[in-house]
Amino acid sequence: xxxxxxxxxxxxxxxxxxxxxxxxxxxxxxxxxxxxxxxxxxxxxxxxxxxxxxxxxxxxxxxxxxxxxxxxxxxxxxxxxxxxxxxxxxxxxxxxxxxxxxxxxxxxxxxxxxxxxxxxxxxxxxxxxxxxxxxxxxxxxxxxxxxxxxxxxxxxxxxxxxxxxxxxxxxxxxxxxxxxxxxxxxxxxxxxxxxxxxxxxxxxxxxxxxxxxxxxxxxxxxxxxxxxxx
Numbered sequence: 590x591x592x593x594x595x596x597x598x599x600x601x602x603x604x605x606x607x608x609x610x611x612x613x614x615x616x617x618x619x620x621x622x623x624x625x626x627x628x629x630x631x632x633x634x635x636x637x638x639x640x641x642x643x644x645x646x647x648x649x650x651x652x653x654x655x656x657x658x659x660x661x662x663x664x665x666x667x668x669x670x671x672x673x674x675x676x677x678x679x680x681x682x683x684x685x686x687x688x689x690x691x692x693x694x695x696x697x698x699x700x701x702x703x704x705x706x707x708x709x710x711x712x713x714x715x716x717x718x719x720x721x722x723x724x725x726x727x728x729x730x731x732x733x734x735x736x737x738x739x740x741x742x743x744x745x746x747x748x749x750x751x752x753x754x755x756x757x758x759x760x761x762x763x764x765x766x767x768x769x770x771x772x773x774x775x776x777x778x779x780x781x782x783x784x785x786x787x788x789x790x791x792x793x794x795x796x797x798x799x800x801x802x803x804x805x806x807x808x809x810x811x812x813x814x815x816x817x818x819x
Contacts, residue, residue, distance in 0.1 A: 606726075775788070786812055
């Protein structure tokens with residue numbers, strides 16, 4: 590279970606890079622796992638075995654699906670459950686039990702021990718790939734120049750508190766160790782030209798909690814997404 594969980598988490602993290610919306614990723618990845626990890630291997634293997642009349646065909650297909658942790662976990666659980674059933678029915682010393690277990694070994698790709706080894710290897714592989722991709726994305730993100738001002742003016746005139754904050758952030762007083770986050774003229778323009786964030790400046794001190802207030806579309810979530818590189 591531990592090796593299955595680790596490999597599944599690493600694979601999910603890796604696939605998540607294909608999506609920009611977390612809700613969409615959650616729905617689609619779950620559907621892909623259900624179809625690709627549970628239904629498709631059995632259906633495809635069963636159809637090919639029926640057409641070719643060769644049970645080894647199923648095993649060849651499973652070699653490809655071994656990259657999905659579900660397949661290895663399913664094989665291991667099948668091996669354990671059916672093995673226990675055969676042991677209860679015929680006894681482990683009987684010829685029937687040995688014959689059934691040999692047939693089960695032919696049908697399944699992974700024994701429990703092999704499933705643990707394969708899933709642990711997959712966990713390392715997927716986690717390494719995820720770290721590499723994440724590192725490259727953060728490097729590319731850090732190289733972006735967010736100081737370039739947009740051509741769009743403010744929709745509302747800045748009030749006194751906002752102007753005071755902007756003045757402070759741009760002053761030498763803001764350069765001290767008590768300030769953990771300092772944002773200067775943060776800008777974000779979408780591909781369609783919509784300015785999600787335009788010239789936002791603020792600071793956060795140590796042990797201070799900051800909240801952004803504004804109507805829908807004001808750029809609150811976008812601002813925090815930029816800061817967290819989400």
